[in-house]
Amino acid sequence: MPTEFAALVAIDWADQKHVWALQKAGSSERETGTIDHTPEAVEDWASGLRLRFGGQPIAVALEQSRGPLVFALTKYDHLVIFPVHPTTLANYRKSFRPSGAKDDPSDARLLLDILTLHRDQLRRLNPDTPGTRTLQFLVEERRKLVHEKTRYSNRITAHLKMYFPQVLHWFDVGTTMSADFLERWPSLEQLRRAKPATIERFFLDHNSRDRERIAQRMEQIRKAVPATLDAAVLTACSTAIAAWAALLKQVLTAIALYDEKIDELARVHPDYALMNSFPGAGSALAPRLIAAMGSQRERYQTAQEIPVL
16 A cells, blocks of 8 residues: 555545545645536546646545445546545544534545544555455345335235235235236235136246145135225225235346346355355355455454445
C-alpha cells in the first residue's frame, strides 16, 4: 500500500451532489467543492486530479465501502479508497457537535480529519475477485426475493383465511402450484364450476402424481363449504388473491433464475469444492458460504466479522 500520497481527499456522498474536501501533501490548507452525481461529472473530477497531481496516488475517504460512488471511483487507478464506517464518523462528529447535527461540508472536513490523522486505523478498499463479488451480489439479491416471496405468501394467507381457508390445507401457499391454482380459481364458487376432470388434470400437470392425494383433494373440494357469503368480502378478496398470486409467480420465477445463475457461477469458483465439502452445505448453502467468506479471508479477525448472507 502506498505510504505517500500526493493529496488526501474526503467525499461526503449524496444522491444528487457530493461534497469534497482536499488537502495537498505537505500543506495544511484545504480546498472544498462539489461533484454532481453523474458519470460525466465524476470523470471530469477524477481526470482533473490525475492531471493536477501527475497521476500520483491520491487517498480518498468515503463513508461507504460499496455503492454508486465507490463503484464509479474504483475504475481510476490513481485513487486509493479508504472506507470509513458510518459509526466512526458519527462518533467523531459528536466529539465536536454533541447535538449530532449533520452538515455536508463539515462532514467532508471531518472525514478528511480522520483520513489525515488516523489513516493507520483505516483499511484500504481491496475488492474481492470478480467471481466472488458477482456471487455476493447475486446471493444478496436472491435473499431479497425470498423475503418478497414470504411477504406475498403472508398476504395471500391473510386473504384466504377470510373467505377461502380450505386452500391453506390443500397447498403450501408459497409454491408455483398454489399460485397457478389461485390464479385459475380464486374462489370456491369458481372452483366448484370447474369439471372434476379439469381439476384432476391440473394436479397431474403440476407433477402431483399421488393418486391417493389427488383423490383426497377432490373429495375435500366436493365437500367444501363457503367460509362466508358476504359479497363484498368475496369480491375484494378474490380480486386481491388473483393479483398477489400473479406477483408470487413472478418472484418464484425470478428466484429460479437466480438459483440457476448462482449454481452456474459457484461450480466454477475455486472455493466451491471446499465449501461444498462441509456437511449439509449442498447446492444452496455452498454459494452462500463462498459469498460470505470471500476469497480474502485474512480480512476477518473473528467469526463475528463474517457477514450473514
